[in-house]
Amino acid sequence: MQPVRRLAVIGVGLIGGSCALALKRAGMVERVVGIGRGSVNLQRAMALGVVDEVSTDVARGVDGADVVLVTTPVGQMGSIFDALRGAVAPDAVITDGGSTKRDVVAAARERLVERLPRFVPAHPIAGAERSGADAARPDLFVQRHVVLTPLPDTAPDAEARVRALWTACGAKVSSLTPEQHDGVFAAVSHLPHALAYALVQMVAERPDAGMLFSFAAGGFRDFTRIASSSPEMWRDICLANRDALLADLDAYDAMLARLRMLLDRADGEGLERLFTSARDARDAWLRSMETPQ
């Protein structure tokens, strides 16, 4: 696999910065240009060795790049695709790190147009509450999933190149359709984020919130960890995956109604059965993750 001569990373945060560091460590990239709106973060990325040069202009920054990685919030990708269309080399590979895929694919189809075959939609699964170039680390993707959602239009060589790059970062790469992807992550990622934000907000709005928080312990802390995530990023994700998330909110509400009914009837046997089933499913999942694949 040939190394990247010039990698343009648009949005040098946790995902883009960590990918740059991982590819550098793997000897898979010669030069990285960091592109962003905030020059403070870009200078920080330079100082940390995450990127080798910087630009606040997309068109100038991607000039001469053979691979372009877009890791901005998904809400900004449309205008970035506009800027890329006329600026990237015709054979350059474009990929992204967005947490939702149908909206990114729709934006790419509309904005990249004749460049669409060079675009490989991707979602590296390595969220964290921290953001910015300071959060980047070369081992972020080791043993993590990266999901590609290639289109019928996607050029096989472009897809192979993106797959090889993420593999070089240590990731486990798999493929889903954009629809499958958004359905999966609505349930296992977007819904839990919404539920965690909702619990913290419910507690925070109570008149006795101070007392409640003062006795909240480790269970509450872990359950709500994802409620410390970026509100802007999660607003965009929720809006982008709105229909799937609405359906899962309804499915969750139905499960809560079932649990509530068991509780209302003081049906201890039914509650224990539900809790046991959930506990066993979770423990089986944990074991499956420990098993080398």
Add this chain to the structure above:
Amino acid sequence: MQPVRRLAVIGVGLIGGSCALALKRAGMVERVVGIGRGSVNLQRAMALGVVDEVSTDVARGVDGADVVLVTTPVGQMGSIFDALRGAVAPDAVITDGGSTKRDVVAAARERLVERLPRFVPAHPIAGAERSGADAARPDLFVQRHVVLTPLPDTAPDAEARVRALWTACGAKVSSLTPEQHDGVFAAVSHLPHALAYALVQMVAERPDAGMLFSFAAGGFRDFTRIASSSPEMWRDICLANRDALLADLDAYDAMLARLRMLLDRADGEGLERLFTSARDARDAWLRSMETPQ
């Protein structure tokens, strides 16, 4: 503060076993007798040095004890109080480690009768998924909350003794009424447990559960950690605190409905406001926990 001459621990698991180890380390107990139904766990507790002798009979085990700690699931405490009433020395202090307090207090009032002034209801906040004597460790309560819910009947010297014992374990001891206690922990502990069980169960029941679990990552793992807790214990807790938990399930459902409405309207500004408010509340809470008190 005088050390305990003979501590009887009924239910030698994470809480009771850790308390025994912590008091031993602090030089606050001379001899510990472990009482339980399962002789395998009791022998394990002996082998680990958690207890010095064992008994499978409550009345015989508590003979000569000056402090009795009941750390069984709350559903078993009524019958244990029955056995204690005629068996403990008149001046022995009885305390418990139950996660709900109104039900334990009601059982104590009904079953301990003339011994009630020697009973100090308590809740050490140090849950974990692991159970049994093997889970016990002497530092479990360091910097953790222990909430006492003394009654108007409780003898001040009994309360002072229990307070001193938990302080010797390294805990931060405070007092609430049983009603305050159950209201607080419905919101910050029992509700999150119910929500986590519900999410895992919802995912597990989907036809594509295998695919969903295979892409679930760190956010899902932390959010659902408490769904690996003991189903039997959490059945008892939910039933014991049923009214408070039902009210909080309804409050949570109302918050989810608000979030759902914002999403349904694609109200990005409203979603971001809710997420930001929750994020800020959680971050303020984390900072307050870091501040030495």
